[in-house]
Amino acid sequence: MYQLETNCIHGGYSPKNGESRQIPIIPSTTFKYESTEQMGRLFDLAESGYFYSRVGNPTCDHVAARITKLEGGAAGILTSSGQAAIFYAIVNLCKAGDHLICTNEVYGGTYNLIAVTLKKFGIESTFLSVNSTNDEIKKAIQPNTKLIYAETVSNPSLAILDIERFAKVAHENNLPLVIDNTFPTPINCQPIKYGADIVIHSATKYLDGHSSLICGVVIDSGKFNWECDKVRFAELCEPDESYHGLIYTKQFGNIAYLVKMIVQLMRDIGACNSANNAYMLGTHIESLPLRIKKHSDNALAVAKFLEGDKRIKSVNCPMLPSSKYYDLAKKYLPNGICGVISFELNANKEKTIKFLDSLKLISIATHVADAKSCALHPASHTHRQLSPVELKAAGVSEGLIRISVGIENENDIISDIKQALDIAFS
Numbered sequence: 344m345y346q347l348e349t350n351c352i353h354g355g356y357s358p359k360n361g362e363s364r365q366i367p368i369i370p371s372t373t374f375k376y377e378s379t380e381q382m383g384r385l386f387d388l389a390e391s392g393y394f395y396s397r398v399g400n401p402t403c404d405h406v407a408a409r410i411t412k413l414e415g416g417a418a419g420i421l422t423s424s425g426q427a428a429i430f431y432a433i434v435n436l437c438k439a440g441d442h443l444i445c446t447n448e449v450y451g452g453t454y455n456l457i458a459v460t461l462k463k464f465g466i467e468s469t470f471l472s473v474n475s476t477n478d479e480i481k482k483a484i485q486p487n488t489k490l491i492y493a494e495t496v497s498n499p500s501l502a503i504l505d506i507e508r509f510a511k512v513a514h515e516n517n518l519p520l521v522i523d524n525t526f527p528t529p530i531n532c533q534p535i536k537y538g539a540d541i542v543i544h545s546a547t548k549y550l551d552g553h554s555s556l557i558c559g560v561v562i563d564s565g566k567f568n569w570e571c572d573k574v575r576f577a578e579l580c581e582p583d584e585s586y587h588g589l590i591y592t593k594q595f596g597n598i599a600y601l602v603k604m605i606v607q608l609m610r611d612i613g614a615c616n617s618a619n620n621a622y623m624l625g626t627h628i629e630s631l632p633l634r635i636k637k638h639s640d641n642a643l644a645v646a647k648f649l650e651g652d653k654r655i656k657s658v659n660c661p662m663l664p665s666s667k668y669y670d671l672a673k674k675y676l677p678n679g680i681c682g683v684i685s686f687e688l689n690a691n692k693e694k695t696i697k698f699l700d701s702l703k704l705i706s707i708a709t710h711v712a713d714a715k716s717c718a719l720h721p722a723s724h725t726h727r728q729l730s731p732v733e734l735k736a737a738g739v740s741e742g743l744i745r746i747s748v749g750i751e752n753e754n755d756i757i758s759d760i761k762q763a764l765d766i767a768f769s
């Protein structure tokens with residue numbers, strides 16, 4: 344049993360005598376067998392083994408196993424992107440006519456997927472605040488509800504989820520809690536410890552951390568008992584005719600959910616990742632504990648600087664005692680959160696744009712969670728299509744700036760912000 348830092352380096356891959364020290368890149372679509380019988384058994388799921396990289400690739404599996412170990416899960420897979428991971432996590436349980444509950448405070452792409460695209464597939468949803476009471480959550484649950492979905496720390500609003508409370512309400516109603524743990528990474532929070540059943544990631548963010556690849560992960564805690572409600576989870580507890588009547592919970596026990604995802608969704612939809620991407624991700628994870636600590640420390644230093652400057656109206660960083668999420672952050676994320684913060688300038692749109700355009704070190708980019716600091720102006724960028732009234736409802740003011748604090752020297756980052764404020768307010 345090693346600690347997180349050690350598992351970031353050694354987790355998911357143990358070379359034997361004479362084998363490569365680094366996770367090997369196996370960029371092969373296919374794998375060879377000696378007999379028809381041998382490969383037939385793989386197709387029947389009677390044996391496990393590689394045959395086609397859409398359904399499984401050794402490099403991808405080593406890296407998925409590394410992240411699964413960090414999260415304390417039972418099994419995991421890499422997907423082509425974070426969006427694909429979310430799609431799989433939901434569609435593995437929901438079909439047309441089903442329903443799910445999602446918190447309001449989620450990534451824009453997640454909101455669109457659930458509210459617009461999945462609705463076209465006949466999957467209904469109810470959105471509620473992370474601050475909802477237990478009764479409000481319970482009232483949203485319907486006989487056809489299959490899961491509750493939320494983010495540990497929401498992108499971009501930085502709301503913190505009371506994971507234990509949501510897990511308790513979910514479990515009392517025979518529902519799994521699915522958590523997007525992208526922002527804190529398993530170094531700063533492991534949602535399974537607090538009752539989450541499925542964890543997903545956009546590995547594109549801090550897990551990679553160098554804006555070099557797009558990748559998602561789905562991790563099964565192995566703890567949810569799908570047979571607690573055989574009608575609700577019939578797809579896991581009833582025979583699958585596409586595999587000669589196989590019953591996932593009978594054959595695969597506590598990892599039934601993840602196996603079903605591989606053999607149905609990877610087989611049919613094919614949002615897999617590549618061995619080359621997986622290799623790079625696995626290598627970048629080796630330094631994750633050092634990076635995420637520096638991101639959190641730098642973000643807190645920047646937040647404190649901003650809070651002390653009278654040109655700044657407000658700072659949103661749950662690591663500051665002034666945040667309404669401070670107590671939850673202390674409980675679930677005692678070592679820090681991540682590098683993303685936002686703040687509001689005491690300024691109109693023109694001045695705010697002048698500030699952004701005057702930054703030298705910090706680049707203007709839509710990305711977050713990169714080693715390089717970057718910033719954007721939601722009113723001009725991510726929320727550009729909204730009317731002034733809609734912007735107000737979304738909590739996006741003209742002076743709002745989102746910044747993803749990188750791992751450069753903290754004084755260089757603060758000096759850059761300071762000189763840009765001086766120009767904008769001159």
Ligand SMILES: *Cc1c(COP(=O)(O)O)cnc(C)c1O
Pocket residue numbers: 424425426427450452453494498523525526544545546547548557558559
């Ligand atoms: C970026 C992001 C996603 C989507 O991930 P991609 O890898 O870009 O598809 C999902 N959730 C959160 C919280 C994100 O930040």
